[in-house]
Amino acid sequence: MLMSQVGRRLARKTSAMGLASALVLFACAVLAWSSPAQAAAADPLKITYKCSNGYLAAESVIVTATPPTSVEPSKAATIEWTFPSMIATKPIAAQASVSTAGGDLTVTGGNPSPVEGAGSGTVTTPVVANGAYTPPKMTGTVNVTATTGGSLVLTPVTTAATTLLTITVAGEQTTCTYVSAAPTSTTIPVQAGGGGGTGDDILTYDCDLTDATSTDTNYPADVDIKVAMTTPTSASANADASITWTGTLQTTGDPLKAPTTGWPTSGAKFFATIKASGAGTPATATGEAALSTSITAGGDITLPTSVTIKVKPTTTGTVTLTPGDLAFGTTSTNPVIKCLAPTANVKTWTFTVGGSTSPSPSPSPTTDTTTPRPTTTRPSTVTIRPTSSTTRKSTTPKAGADTGAGGTMGPDGRLFILTGTALVGAAAVGGLMMRRRSIKG
Numbered sequence: 102m103l104m105s106q107v108g109r110r111l112a113r114k115t116s117a118m119g120l121a122s123a124l125v126l127f128a129c130a131v132l133a134w135s136s137p138a139q140a141a142a143a144d145p146l147k148i149t150y151k152c153s154n155g156y157l158a159a160e161s162v163i164v165t166a167t168p169p170t171s172v173e174p175s176k177a178a179t180i181e182w183t184f185p186s187m188i189a190t191k192p193i194a195a196q197a198s199v200s201t202a203g204g205d206l207t208v209t210g211g212n213p214s215p216v217e218g219a220g221s222g223t224v225t226t227p228v229v230a231n232g233a234y235t236p237p238k239m240t241g242t243v244n245v246t247a248t249t250g251g252s253l254v255l256t257p258v259t260t261a262a263t264t265l266l267t268i269t270v271a272g273e274q275t276t277c278t279y280v281s282a283a284p285t286s287t288t289i290p291v292q293a294g295g296g297g298g299t300g301d302d303i304l305t306y307d308c309d310l311t312d313a314t315s316t317d318t319n320y321p322a323d324v325d326i327k328v329a330m331t332t333p334t335s336a337s338a339n340a341d342a343s344i345t346w347t348g349t350l351q352t353t354g355d356p357l358k359a360p361t362t363g364w365p366t367s368g369a370k371f372f373a374t375i376k377a378s379g380a381g382t383p384a385t386a387t388g389e390a391a392l393s394t395s396i397t398a399g400g401d402i403t404l405p406t407s408v409t410i411k412v413k414p415t416t417t418g419t420v421t422l423t424p425g426d427l428a429f430g431t432t433s434t435n436p437v438i439k440c441l442a443p444t445a446n447v448k449t450w451t452f453t454v455g456g457s458t459s460p461s462p463s464p465s466p467t468t469d470t471t472t473p474r475p476t477t478t479r480p481s482t483v484t485i486r487p488t489s490s491t492t493r494k495s496t497t498p499k500a501g502a503d504t505g506a507g508g509t510m511g512p513d514g515r516l517f518i519l520t521g522t523a524l525v526g527a528a529a530v531g532g533l534m535m536r537r538r539s540i541k542g
Contacts, residue, residue, distance in 0.1 A: 148204065148257050148282045150266050155275030157187045157234065157268055162277065164204055164266065166218075167353065168255060170301055171290045171448070174247050178289055179446045180206065180255070181303070181325075182218040182239040183353040184268075193228040193270060201239045203266035203277070205258035210251060210291070211243035215258055224270075225318065236268050238353065240305075242446060245291060253289040257282045301329035302448035303351060304424060306440035310360055317360045324440060325354030326404075328424045330375070330450045337456030338380070338416055344450075346373045346388060346408045348427075357402045363437050364398040365430065372433040373408045374425030374442075380454040381415030385425055387433055402429065414454040422450040 146166040152159050165183045172178040182204045199222050205215040218239030228234045245253065258265060259279050266277035309321040331345040350357060359369075369392040374385055388410035396402055414420055424447060430436035 144284060144287045146282055146287055149280040150277035151280050152275050152277040155273045156189055156193060156270035157275045158190050159187050162187060168287060168289045172245055174291055175245060177242045177244050177446045180241050184236040186233040186235045189228045189232050189234045192230050193224050193234060195224055195227045197224045197271040199237055200269045201236050204239060205265055207256045207258060208243045209254040210247055211245055211253050216241045216243045247291045251291045254286055256286040301327050303327045304443055305354060306442060308438055308440040311436060311439055312363055319358045322355035324357045325351035327351055330422060332450050332452035336452055336454045338414055338454055341411045341413050344410045346410055348404045350404060359396050359398050359400050359402055361399045368431050371405050372428040375410055376423045376425045377412050377420055379420045380418035382412045382420050386410050386412045417454050420452055420454060423447050
């Protein structure tokens with residue numbers, strides 16, 4: 102009977118706790134749902150054009166205009182246009198020159214005139230008639246006029262009667278006119294104060310093999326990587342500050358592949374470098390992470406989840422970080438692949454360094470005790486009286502400090518502790534016996 106009561110009481114408590122937990126989780130979910138979300142990154146524009154004539158003809162082609170996720174005040178934002186695969190109406194020979202231009206965007210808060218993309222390149226492999234070919238991407242920049250924050254609004258130029266996009270292959274031009282866009286515009290946040298410890302930036306790295314004799318057709322390559330850095334929330338001078346570097350390969354650029362020759366069969370690593378300035382930090386710092394063993398020669402390279410990079414500021418102040426070069430191989434000094442980071446229109450990350458700038462406290466001066474000091478002699482009379490007890494003797498060492506009587510001063514305190522423990526145990530046993538009798542009775 103008692104056990105059933107105890108079970109029911111436990112069940113009621115468990116049910117109440119579960120209900121309370123459910124209410125707490127529901128309240129947290131409502132708060133998270135109702136709280137304002139962080140500003141979303143700029144959405145890419147999917148712009149549809151109708152193209153005709155020239156080497157590349159298509160009823161319609163969707164060009165993606167990708168802006169940066171954010172831009173700093175009074176700086177420049179880079180916009181990138183990428184093309185889908187298009188059908189070549191006639192053969193295109195290898196090494197044929199190709200250029201792209203247009204895709205005009207009207208920008209509010211930036212350049213007064215429309216921003217236009219431009220790109221160029223060569224055909225790396227021949228294309229047969231009715232074969233697929235992807236034109237080179239275009240890039241364009243807009244100078245930000247805002248000085249304290251705000252946003253840029255990008256809107257495609259929609260004058261359909263005007264040729265807005267041209268693709269020139271081997272001297273012949275394909276002209277394209279605007280049809281539609283989704284979304285109809287996009288917004289780029291302008292960071293107030295510049296930099297920051299969060300956010301990301303899509304960068305185009307110039308990747309090539311370090312072996313100049315290599316004839317790998319995948320290199321050189323323009324690889325697009327979305328880079329993000331997580332900076333420390335608190336940092337101190339003369340102490341390592343950890344930065345988490347993450348990179349995500351984008352489909353807008355060239356593929357990143359392991360070369361067919363020279364790729365290590367084991368021990369391949371990824372090396373990420375950042376550039377630092379301020380608070381006495383070194384100019385560069387590098388972190389490394391192991392690459393997947395499933396990457397083989399000629400296969401796609403996947404980036405590690407993250408790389409930890411440490412910098413050591415020597416003074417208080419603000420540290421500014423920018424992405425640096427990347428490398429792949431067994432060592433950072435002699436890699437197989439080297440990817441050069443862009444140096445213009447690159448996002449920065451910052452963090453603040455506080456704390457003492459002294460590497461270690463100065464040792465306190467010590468006093469020299471070897472110099473003899475004069476002593477003063479005073480006469481005194483000492484009377485020695487015999488003791489009536491023969492069981493107590495002095496434990497004071499000769500010519501030493503009085504150590505006390507120790508165990509001769511009475512009972513040891515540990516005895517009281519042991520006695521108290523025994524009494525508590527006895528009380529517990531007695532209580533259990535009384536409880537058992539009350540249950541039986």
